[in-house]
Structure formats: structure tokens, C-alpha cells
Amino acid sequence: MSKIKTICLLLIVTIFLSGCWSKRELNELAIVSALGIDKVDDEFEVTVQIVVPGEISSKAPTSGRSPVTTNYAKGKTIFEAIRKMTTLSTRKIYFAHTQVVIIGEELAKEGISEALDLISRDHEFRNDFNVIIAHEATAKEVLNILTPIEKVPANKMINSLNTSEKAWGSTISINIDELVSTLSSPETSPILSAIEIKGDATLGMGATNVDKVKTPVVLKYAGLAVFKEDKYIGLLTEEESKSVSFLSDKIQSTIEIIACPKGGTLATEITKSKTKIKGKFENGTPKIDVRIDVEQNVGEVECTINLTSHKSIDYVNKKTEEVIQQQIEKTISTVQQTYRADIFGFGEELHRTDPKKWKKIKDDWPTIFQELPVNVEVHVKTKGLGTMQNSLLNKKKKE
Amino acid sequence: MKVIKNTLGNSNDIIIREITIGKAEKNTISSEITIGKSEEHAMMMIYIDGLSDKTTISDSVIDKMMQEFEEAQDTDVETIKQYVKETCLTVGDVNDILNFTALYNSILNGDTVILLDGVTTGIVTSTKSAKDRAITEPSTESVIRGPRESFTETLRTNTALIRRKIKSPNLWIKSRVIGEVTKTDVAVMYVNGIANDKIVAEVLSRLDRINIDGILESGYIEDFIQDSKFTIFPTVFNSERPDVIAGELLEGKIAILVDGTPFVLIVPALFTSFLQSAEDYYQHWFISSFVRILRFFGVSLALMAPSLYVAITTFHQEMLPTAMLISIASQREGVPFPAVVEALIMELAFEILREAGLRMPRTIGPAVSIVGTLVIGQAAVEAGIVSAVMVIIVALTAICSFLFPAYGLSNTIRFLRFPLMILAAMLGLFGVMFGLMMIIIHLCSIRTFGVPYLSPFGPLILKDQKDALVLFPRRALLTRPRLISQKNNVRGHKYFSVKKRN
Numbered sequence: 013m014s015k016i017k018t019i020c021l022l023l024i025v026t027i028f029l030s031g032c033w034s035k036r037e038l039n040e041l042a043i044v045s046a047l048g049i050d051k052v053d054d055e056f057e058v059t060v061q062i063v064v065p066g067e068i069s070s071k072a073p074t075s076g077r078s079p080v081t082t083n084y085a086k087g088k089t090i091f092e093a094i095r096k097m098t099t100l101s102t103r104k105i106y107f108a109h110t111q112v113v114i115i116g117e118e119l120a121k122e123g124i125s126e127a128l129d130l131i132s133r134d135h136e137f138r139n140d141f142n143v144i145i146a147h148e149a150t151a152k153e154v155l156n157i158l159t160p161i162e163k164v165p166a167n168k169m170i171n172s173l174n175t176s177e178k179a180w181g182s183t184i185s186i187n188i189d190e191l192v193s194t195l196s197s198p199e200t201s202p203i204l205s206a207i208e209i210k211g212d213a214t215l216g217m218g219a220t221n222v223d224k225v226k227t228p229v230v231l232k233y234a235g236l237a238v239f240k241e242d243k244y245i246g247l248l249t250e251e252e253s254k255s256v257s258f259l260s261d262k263i264q265s266t267i268e269i270i271a272c273p274k275g276g277t278l279a280t281e282i283t284k285s286k287t288k289i290k291g292k293f294e295n296g297t298p299k300i301d302v303r304i305d306v307e308q309n310v311g312e313v314e315c316t317i318n319l320t321s322h323k324s325i326d327y328v329n330k331k332t333e334e335v336i337q338q339q340i341e342k343t344i345s346t347v348q349q350t351y352r353a354d355i356f357g358f359g360e361e362l363h364r365t366d367p368k369k370w371k372k373i374k375d376d377w378p379t380i381f382q383e384l385p386v387n388v389e390v391h392v393k394t395k396g397l398g399t400m401q402n403s404l405l406n407k408k409k410k411e
Numbered sequence: 412m413k414v415i416k417n418t419l420g421n422s423n424d425i426i427i428r429e430i431t432i433g434k435a436e437k438n439t440i441s442s443e444i445t446i447g448k449s450e451e452h453a454m455m456m457i458y459i460d461g462l463s464d465k466t467t468i469s470d471s472v473i474d475k476m477m478q479e480f481e482e483a484q485d486t487d488v489e490t491i492k493q494y495v496k497e498t499c500l501t502v503g504d505v506n507d508i509l510n511f512t513a514l515y516n517s518i519l520n521g522d523t524v525i526l527l528d529g530v531t532t533g534i535v536t537s538t539k540s541a542k543d544r545a546i547t548e549p550s551t552e553s554v555i556r557g558p559r560e561s562f563t564e565t566l567r568t569n570t571a572l573i574r575r576k577i578k579s580p581n582l583w584i585k586s587r588v589i590g591e592v593t594k595t596d597v598a599v600m601y602v603n604g605i606a607n608d609k610i611v612a613e614v615l616s617r618l619d620r621i622n623i624d625g626i627l628e629s630g631y632i633e634d635f636i637q638d639s640k641f642t643i644f645p646t647v648f649n650s651e652r653p654d655v656i657a658g659e660l661l662e663g664k665i666a667i668l669v670d671g672t673p674f675v676l677i678v679p680a681l682f683t684s685f686l687q688s689a690e691d692y693y694q695h696w697f698i699s700s701f702v703r704i705l706r707f708f709g710v711s712l713a714l715m716a717p718s719l720y721v722a723i724t725t726f727h728q729e730m731l732p733t734a735m736l737i738s739i740a741s742q743r744e745g746v747p748f749p750a751v752v753e754a755l756i757m758e759l760a761f762e763i764l765r766e767a768g769l770r771m772p773r774t775i776g777p778a779v780s781i782v783g784t785l786v787i788g789q790a791a792v793e794a795g796i797v798s799a800v801m802v803i804i805v806a807l808t809a810i811c812s813f814l815f816p817a818y819g820l821s822n823t824i825r826f827l828r829f830p831l832m833i834l835a836a837m838l839g840l841f842g843v844m845f846g847l848m849m850i851i852i853h854l855c856s857i858r859t860f861g862v863p864y865l866s867p868f869g870p871l872i873l874k875d876q877k878d879a880l881v882l883f884p885r886r887a888l889l890t891r892p893r894l895i896s897q898k899n900n901v902r903g904h905k906y907f908s909v910k911k912r913n
Binding site: 035036037038039041043045063065066067068106108109111136138164 | 739
């Protein structure tokens with residue numbers, strides 16, 4: 013009996029030994045919603061956007077104070093900077109709820125690998141936050157801007173990133189895991205969405221920015237940033253960004269505008285898109301086939317066209333195919349010529365098709381990529397016309 | 412006569428009626444009846460006022476004797492006694508007693524004893540009629556659909572209530588008298604042929620082993636007969652509803668009825684029986700299954716809600732969605748205590764309120780609840796002593812702990828919340844899991860009269876799952892719980908081969 017008692021006692025003691033070592037009360041934490049990393053004079057400058065819970069609560073805010081606050085610190089490494097921040101912050105900085113990491117343009121141009129190491133290594137960071145870069149701005153400036161509707165600017169950044177990805181296609185949300193795995197693959201170059209400040213950055217800091225009906229300073233997604241290895245080399249336009257989304261099979265819905273036979277335009281809403289990329293080797297030379305299956309609805313008609321006939325639907329289908337194909341081909345050639353970075357993952361696809369042949373061309377890939385023939389094939393099906401058949405313009409003409 | 416009076420302490424509720432028989436003339440004094448011609452024989456009747464039925468005594472005992480003795484001519488004492496016993500008494504139950512112990516027992520049970528001078532044996536006539544409560548609606552287990560009667564404090568009424576439900580000659584009752592001073596009647600009821608004989612024998616032997624001065628409630632017996640003295644989980648089920656008891660008897664369980672309490676014990680009691688209500692069987696099986704799953708969920712919530720809150724908000728903030736975390740954080744802003752202290756204060760306050768509400772006279776009850784809701788619910792939050800989330804958690808726990816059909820388990824869960832909260836505060840989710848594992852290991856180790864407490868889940872018995880977490884339709888419930896009644900397992904022999912009732 014005494015033996016059992018001793019064992020029980022020892023077991024209980026072990027529980028108490030571990031103690032309260034990782035206990036953190038909620039009101040001792042500074043919840044970080046966004047993290048920004050810049051490079052200033054060979055040092056990292058880390059900016060964190062901290063939520064002020066009292067101002068966010070659904071109850072009426074106690075004062076008109078800002079719902080977020082930012083802290084900065086500089087250091088030789090990011091870790092050092094974060095720890096230095098404790099001298100500034102009143103509470104322990106807590107990163108598990110970071111929603112977005114912003115990388116300043118300067119740092120992006122120099123290479124992002126070093127900066128990402130800590131945030132993908134540290135256990136407190138989750139791996140589901142998005143990484144974006146600041147276009148023509150520092151991360152610090154972006155994080156200092158207050159946004160309307162969303163009290164926490166980080167939420168605004170995430171929400172507009174996601175909604176525009178879903179409905180427009182010019183942004184792609186890339187989370188840290190995807191980014192790190194793309195960076196570590198030798199063939200593919202990463203792309204990140206870029207955010208820019210419209211308006212005077214210094215004005216966006218105060219509450220005055222959100223007091224007005226027309227917000228003077230806004231944060232806007234500019235398009236996709238192209239990286240070569242881990243260095244930022246250029247920004248794609250919105251059109252090009254959309255094509256990249258098509259190629260990486262991330263289009264959920266977007267709009268295409270086509271010309272009508274008798275002048276005027278017609279906008280279609282793409283509801284479903286499936287992209288298949290197939291690589292092949294023809295006599296040792298690599299080739300890429302892209303096949304995109306698109307389903308669409310007619311969204312808006314600003315011309316006279318009889319939509320009830322098969323012929324015009326065929327016309328719409330064909331025209332949309334052409335438009336998408338042209339855009340994509342143009343984008344591919346721009347990327348091939350200007351940036352020379354394989355952001356589409358063509359290399360990886362070729363590797364997968366024939367590893368042996370890939371080995372031969374592996375070392376010359378950057379040069380081969382520039383000349384790589386890409387055959388784009390688009391198939392469009394029009395499923396619906398919306399809630400009406402022919403445009404009002406049609407009727408007027410008949411009368 | 413004096414001996415009897417002295418033993419009973421000259422209590423004034425003992426009524427001793429003396430009659431002299433054998434005188435030739437009738438006396439005019441009403442209290443003395445004289446019969447016969449020759450010798451005088453003193454005769455007396457003893458009974459206790461209040462325990463005996465006065466009408467029976469006067470109609471069937473005194474009246475008869477007065478009439479009969481007027482005609483009787485015998486002088487022999489033995490003959491008179493025999494005559495009295497066989498001819499005079501028009502009461503159902505008449506017996507001989509030989510010694511004083513039996514005499515006291517009979518008197519104290521409400522019987523009337525007739526003693527004749529010169530005869531060594533006395534006559535007992537059954538005139539029991541204790542003042543008892545009428546059968547009312549059950550107050551602790553109410554149902555919407557189902558019988559509206561509940562047990563009373565009288566043992567006989569209770570056995571009759573069960574007999575009325577199970578009209579089978581196989582419904583057997585074994586009686587015991589327990590308590591050296593109180594001499595309480597205890598009846599063990601079971602359906603012969605369904606109940607496990609071994610368990611019946613075990614119950615009876617455990618009852619016989621009880622050595623106590625008094626039994627005032629079935630809780631005394633519950634404590635004596637349960638297997639493990641250390642567990643805080645109830646291993647004996649109790650109910651005040653005859654239909655529940657009848658249902659359990661049909662499953663092969665054994666009921667223990669105790670005189671003086673409306674709560675009847677049922678053994679062996681399984682964990683699942685505390686989460687099953689009588690009404691489950693009266694409703695559509697689909698709804699009952701839903702309600703049962705809800706109850707299991709409620710049990711877990713009542714047990715774990717505060718500790719999970721403490722663990723997540725102090726150790727695992729990353730588990731919450733960001734928006735929720737910020738909302739909780741904003742409410743915790745300015746709360747002076749750590750989450751665990753906050754939780755302990757609120758849970759204790761609730762337990763105090765609940766206890767106060769229970770013990771208060773009915774008329775003051777509402778006042779307590781008003782003060783409770785106002786002070787705890789609103790003022791504490793407004794004063795910033797506790798956060799609003801905590802109030803929600805406590806309210807949730809409270810409501811969940813009212814979800815139990817059986818009160819016994821609810822108390823256990825109420826108590827177990829506190830150690831879990833402390834574990835959560837020290838070790839986070841790890842501590843909660845540790846505590847839960849300890850509880851489950853403990854539950855697995857308990858046996859009640861040889862039956863594993865957690866069956867049919869541990870050990871897993873597939874056949875019995877039909878009436879555990881979910882309830883299958885009536886026509887699929889063809890077998891009785893396997894571990895409880897081992898001999899007569901089949902409920903509907905006729906359909907057993909086709910596995911379904913029509």
C-alpha cells in the first residue's frame with residue numbers, strides 16, 4: 013500500500029513540477045494582427061500592428077482612440093528586433109494571430125529568404141497567414157494607415173485580398189507555407205500580391221483618415237509582384253495578374269470584356285475555370301500545352317446582339333476564348349522576355365513529365381524558359397444569360 | 412402489564428384496554444366487559460394510538476368480542492383464547508406470539524395484541540394503519556408524457572404501485588428489517604426468472620450485513636451496499652417513479668424499497684442509466700435518440716466548459732479565431748483576476764446561489780434568484796470584476812447541469828468541475844485531458860454488483876448499443892442488457908428468430 017501511495021504521490025508531484033510556465037492571461041498579451049519587415053541601413057526594421065481590444069469591442073468604444081497601434085524596433089536580425097520591442101511595448105507581443113506579413117519594397121528587392129526564416133521557424137507563428145509586399149512603400153508606412161469599415165487594417169488587407177481573388181482574379185493569396193515551398197524549389201519563382209498606398213502616406217495615420225466619407229488615403233492591391241529566386245524584380249499589371257491567376261488555376265470568378273460584332277461591348281462573368289498544364293518533350297525540346305476550360309454567364313450587354321440564337325452564343329464563346337488566349341499569351345511572353353522568371357511552374361511540370369530529359373536541360377532552364385514554346389488552348393461554354401434574354405438596346409432598334 | 416408499560420416508557424400513546432371476563436353479571440362501566448359465569452379472567456388489548464386503525468379495532472375486535480363473549484360459556488382459559496382467535500376476531504391477519512420481543516415489534520408496527528391472563532401466548536391482530544401521504548405527482552422527475560404517480564413514504568403503498576404495473580406472479584419480494592432501533596422495513600423486489608440470482612443473493616447478503624441503529628432514508632442503505640466506498644460517481648440508481656422502477660425490474664435489475672422514503676433504489680446502476688429518462692421510452696425513438704445525444708453533450712459541457720475556457724484563454728490563445736480572441740480580450744480588459752480565479756469565483760457563487768435557492772422556504776426562493784441574477788449577472792460585469800464571457804460560461808454550465816434526468820450524477824459532475832478547473836489553470840489543455848483521462852480510467856474501474864459501470868461502452872457490447880447513446884425503435888429492442896440479466900435475455904420470444912417485432 014505504501015508503495016502505491018509513493019508512486020501516486022510522485023505522479024502528482026510531476027504534474028506540479030511543470031508549473032505555470034507558459035501561462036499567459038489574455039490581458040497580458042499584445043495581439044499582433046500584422047507584421048511588417050523593412051530593411052533600413054543594413055538593419056531589419058520590424059513593425060507590428062497591435063490590436064487594442066478595448067477599442068475593437070462591440071460595445072461602444074470608451075474613447076475615440078485608435079483601434080490599433082504600431083510598434084517598431086530595429087535590429088541586426090528580426091528576432092533581435094522583436095525582442096527589443098519589449099522595451100517599447102507594455103505587454104508581451106503575441107504572434108499567433110498574425111494575419112498578414114508585409115515585406116517592404118527595399119527588402120524585397122534585396123531578397124526575402126532571410127526575413128522569412130524566423131516567421132516560418134518560430135512556433136508561435138501559425139502557418140496560415142498571407143505574405144504580401146508593399147509596392148513603392150515601406151511595410152511601416154502601409155501598417156500605419158487606418159482603414160474604414162474594418163477597424164483593424166490587417167483585416168482589411170486580408171479581406172480585400174481574398175475577395176478580389178475570388179471575384180476579380182488580380183490577386184493571389186499566398187500563405188507562408190506556399191511561399192517557403194516555392195522558394196525552396198529550384199525551378200519555380202514565387203509571386204506575391206503587392207499592396208500600394210494611394211494618397212499621402214503621412215496623412216493616413218490619424219483618425220482623420222477614417223472620419224471622412226471619401227477616405228483620402230487608401231490601401232489598394234496593385235497586382236502581382238514577380239520574384240526571381242527571392243528577389244523582387246517587377247510588378248505585373250492587373251490584366252497580366254489575371255492571366256497569371258488563370259495559368260495557376262486560381263481563378264474562381266472574373267470578368268472578361270469582348271467586342272460585339274456590330275460594335276459595342278459585352279461583358280461575361282466567368283463562373284468556373286479549370287486549367288491543365290501539360291509538359292512534353294519533342295525531340296528533346298521541351299514544350300508546354302495549356303488547356304483552360306471556362307464556364308461563363310453573360311453579365312452585361314452594351315450592344316445589339318440577339319442572344320437567343322445559337323450563332324451569337326457561339327460568337328460569344330469564340331470571342332471570349334480569343335480574348336483570354338491573347339491575354340495569356342501576351343503575359344507569358346512578357347514574363348519570358350522581361351522578367352525571365354518561371355513563375356508559372358512550367359519547369360516543375362516538365363520535371364514531372366520526364367525527369368531524365370529534365371536533368372539534361374535543368375542547368376540551362378533560365379535560358380530555355382525564355383524561348384519555351386507555350387501553346388494555349390481555351391474552351392469556353394456559355395451557360396446562362398442572366399435574368400433577361402436580349403438587351404434593352406435590341407428592343408429600341410426594332411421599334 | 413406493568414412490564415410492557417415500563418418498557419415503552421409509559422408513553423401516553425400506548426393504549427391498554429383491560430377487560431375482565433368470567434363475572435356473572437355485566438358491569439355497567441363501559442370499559443369493563445364481563446363475560447361468562449364462573450372465574451374471572453383478565454384480558455387486555457394493547458395498541459398504539461395513531462399507528463393502528465381505530466375503526467378496525469372498535470368494529471372488528473372490541474365489538475365482536477363484546478358480542479361473542481356474551482354468548483360464550485366456556486371457562487377454560489385456553490379454550491377462551493382459542494375461541495377468541497378463531498371465532499371472535501374478524502380481522503384478516505391473526506397470529507400467535509410467544510415472547511416479549513415479538514410483542515413489542517407487533518405493537519410498534521401498529522398491530523393490536525390481545526393478552527389473556529393465564530395463557531402464555533398472545534394474539535396479534537393486524538390493525539396497521541399509519542397516517543400516510545396521498546400519491547402525488549413526482550417532484551424530482553417530471554415528465555411531459557407518462558404516468559403522473561410517484562411513490563410515497565409507505566412501503567406497502569409503494570410495493571402495491573409496482574405490483575399494479577407488473578402483474579406477474581414472478582414479481583417477488585424479500586423482506587428485511589434493518590436498524591437496531593428504528594426497525595425499518597426494507598423490501599427487495601425483483602422479477603424471478605429475469606433478475607440474476609447471483610445479484611439477488613448478493614443484494615440480500617449485503618443488506619443482512621448492515622449493522623446500524625437507524626435507517627431513515629434509502630441513502631443510508633445506498634451507502635452501505637455500494638461496491639466502492641471511494642467513488643463519487645453514484646453506483647446505485649434511485650427514482651420516485653413507479654414506471655421507472657418497473658422498467659428497470661423488467662431489465663433484470665433489483666429494486667430496494669425502504670419504508671419511510673419515496674426514493675426506491677435500483678441496483679446494479681450503470682452510467683448510462685443516469686442519462687436516460689423514463690420519457691425516452693414513451694416518445695418516438697428518433698427524438699429520444701436526439702435528446703440522449705444532447706444529454707451526453709450536455710454532460711461533457713457541464714463538466715468541461717469552465718476548464719476549457721480557462722485553458723484556452725490562458726494557454727492556447729492560438730486556438731481561437733482571431734475575431735473571437737479580440738472580442739474576449741476586450742472583455743477581459745480591466746478584469747483584475749486571472750481567468751482561473753474569475754472562473755472559480757463565478758462557479759462558487761453559482762453553487763452558493765443554487766444551494767441557497769434549494770434550502771430557502773419556497774416563498775423566499777424568487778428573491779434569492781433575483782438577487783443572484785442581478786448581482787452576479789449584471790453588476791459584476793458592469794463593475795468589471797468578471798468578464799461577460801465568464802458569465803455566459805457559468806450560465807451554460809449551470810443549464811447543462813440541469814439537463815440530467817437523475818440528480819445523483821449531476822452532483823458528481825458539479826463537484827468534478829473544480830479539480831478540472833485547477834488542472835486547466837496549471838497545465839492548460841494538457842491538464843484538462845489528464846483530468847478527463849483520470850475520470851475515465853476511474854469510471855472503467857468501477858463495478859456495481861459485479862457489472863462494469865461503463866457498460867455497454869466499456870466493455871463494448873454491440874447488442875446493448877441499441878439502448879445506450881441512442882435509442883433504437885421498440886421493435887428492435889429484443890434483448891435485455893446482457894451483463895445484468897444473464898438468464899432470460901429475450902424480451903419477445905415470439906419474434907426473436909426474425910429479429911424484429913412486427
